[in-house]
Amino acid sequence: MLRNKGSTRTRDEERQFEALRAFELELTELRDSLLSLAPSYKPSHDDGVLISAAPLWSLFRHKPWQRLLKDTWAKLEKGDYDWAHLALNYWPNRVRNRCKNDKSLAIAHSLEHLYVEPETPPKKARGRKKTGGDE
Secondary structure, eight states: OHHHHGGGOOHHHHHHHHHHHHHHHHHHHHHHHHHHHTTTOOOOGGGOHHHHHGGGGGGOOSHHHHHHHHHHHHHHHHTTTTTSHHHHHHOHHHHHHHHTTOHHHHHHTTOGGGOOOOOOOOOOOOSOOOOSSOO
16 A cells, blocks of 8 residues: 555655555565575484574574574584584585494484494404413
């Protein structure tokens, strides 16, 4: 209705119209952000709140939470939380490669088949050799 009035809007209607346009722009930006995150965003309740919310850090207005989530996201990107299911969604190659050498990661992601058991060197006998006689 306000859009159709055009130049016949009163001063109050013009302010209201501008506020609504700003809100529309904000909602459009939010939609675009969420649509760009949606394809790889598959949170798991096992990851916890911080890791699950970390990809959404830019959407938080509360600055302390935004900083905390941004730091958590940086650690996720770096590989500190490769045990998290979200890490497997965003960086599957890196996490799968780490599962080859880290059994706990392989188990966490149900990728035990990727784990390669390291070869164990034969054990050397330690101590003195026993002699067969009485002393």
